[in-house]
Each structure stands twice: as C-alpha cells, then as structure tokens.
Amino acid sequence: MSLPGSLYGLSRRSLLGSALALGACQPAAQSQTPTVSLPPLKSIAPFPVGTAVQAVHLTDPSLARLIVAQASQLTPEWEMKMEYIVRDDGTFRFEAPDAIAAFARANGLGLFGHTLVWYAQTSPAFERLDEGRVSFAQAYRNYIHAVVGRYRGQAVGWDVVNEAVAEDGEGWRDSLWSQRLGAFEHMVLAFQNAREADPSARLFLNDYNLEWIPKKRATFLRLVERLLAAGAPIDGVGTQTHVAADQAPGEIARTIAELGQFGLQVHVSEFDVSLSRAQGLRLNRAELERQQAALYAEAAEAFMALPPRQRFAFSFWGLRDSESWLKREDGRDTPLPFDDQGRPKAAAAAWAAQVG
C-alpha cells in the first residue's frame, strides 16, 4: 500500500509501535445482576449489531467468542483515534487498528471507523505544523486519506466528525481544527476528504448527550442541515447514547426519531446505560437495573421504528461489563448488555424483545 506514512505525505512507512493496552481488563467484582437466556443479539436483530473493541480484547478467547457470536460489526474503541495513530514526530502507526481489521475480516464482521476529527484529540505534530513547510489543510487531508484509505473497501463507515457541538448546545466547539481551518469549513473538508479516500464508506457526524440536553440536539440537527446545504457528503448521523439510568423516559426515542427526519442513516453508536452516573434518582440497585432495562427497550423500540434502510447499526460501547470504559470511573458500574462472565442480563433481554 503506497499511502502517506506521516502528516507530511512522505511515503516512509511508519514503524509499528507497541500497542498501548489502555483499559486492559482488571478482574472485576462479581456482579449480582440476574442473567437470562437469549439467542445471540445479531441473530435476532434485523440490522447490524455493533460493539466497541480494543485489540487487546481480541486476545481473550472467551471475549473474542462472545464478540463473534453476538456482534456483526466492530468499532475500535480508541485505536483508530489520532491519539493512537499519530506519533509525536508526525509518523503514523496502525498496529492495533490493523489487528482489529484483520479480526473483523477473519470472522466476517463489519468494521466501523472511529474517529477522524475530534476536538478532544490533536497531536503535537499538527500543533507545531509550520505553514511554510506544508499547509495545515494538506496535512489534514493526508491524515484522512492515510487512515480512511488504509481500510478502503473494508470499513463500512466512519465517524468523520465527532462531538462538534458545544457541551451546552450553544454553537460548536472550538478546537485546533476550527482555529486553523474554520469552524464550519473544517467539517466540510473532513467529509470531502473522507469521501475521496473511500467513496463506498458511509460518512457520519456523531455526538452525545443529544437526549439529555434538548438544546444540544437542536444545534446538532441544525448543523446536519447546514452540512447538507453546503453539499458535504454526509450519509448518516450518530447518536452515541451514553446515558445514565436516571435519563428521563422518552428522550432517547425522541432523539432517534428526530435524527431520522433527514432520511439519512442513523447509528446508535456507543450505547451504554450507567447505573453509577444516575444520581438524580435515589433508587436502590434493583430499581436502577429496572430503569436500565427500560432504557434499553426504549432505544431498541425507537430504532426499530425507523425505516429499515435508515437503520445503519446499533452499537454497544462494549459487550461485557468488565470491559466498560465506565468501570474506570466506578468499578461497580454495570452499563452493558452482558455481565462480567459474558452472560446476557435483563437489559439485553429487554432490548432483544423489541427487535426480535
């Protein structure tokens, strides 16, 4: 593959660095959550079922089996982000995302790219870019071409711009990308570059808290309209749906329905329901688990209410509680459909009952 090996578009191939096993799984406390018996989620759902993975997860045989049995599509949890791919000197490494892509191919699973442009991630190599040496826009294009091009023909889609809307919904976030390329222009450019790099991949704008902060949802929807009006090649909208068990009922469904209004594909892209973050309700654990199952059901029902061609995928941000990113915040949290031993929970059954 003769792809640029660095921001500067040089053909030197990056040396493969050692994969950082962020979030390597710790033995977790035994969950008391009741489990149920269920057919595999992907055998029930009439749409792709996704899960986030890290390369290190695929070396755990029981987890790898669970992933292959339950999921039809993989989203790298962090190893396709700039934080992983771009080294400080501007060269690229692809060891972990290549391992995830190879696992997907070997097991007949789809691959979903996450994420190209994210305010939260830049790289020293981009920050110190000398305009006299190579233009920022050229390096931005090289990066997107290198990453998207590497998985061309395999990746079914990409989160092109992640979390563009300000936390409170007042406009868009400020970032290195917006400062150098323009608040709106950097997004249009990213979509154009990604389309050039892989014309067959579906391209997404992805964001979170759209169900929690109605103003943020409104700003997100207006941004989609503007991108479409500007001719940006956007194929779909992603709602991460990291929610807490005290999420007001109805808002997840409203969000999914409103996102469907453009006729674009909709991706529930990072679903989990935290018990630990549910501080608004003083509920005991069993009550929180009932709330959690109700939110799983609400999301599944709303997704099923979309026209079939708009159901891009429903992706969980991991399958087993033991690998959840939320465990790092609170080791007692149990946000995912399977318990630490990979057994389906009541939340998974509630979800399955809506899609089957």
Ligand code: XIL
């Ligand atoms: C998180 C991952 O789960 C962590 O492993 C990583 O360290 C940080 O990012 N929104 C996103 C995801 O779009 O990329 C984030 O994933 C969770 C919030």
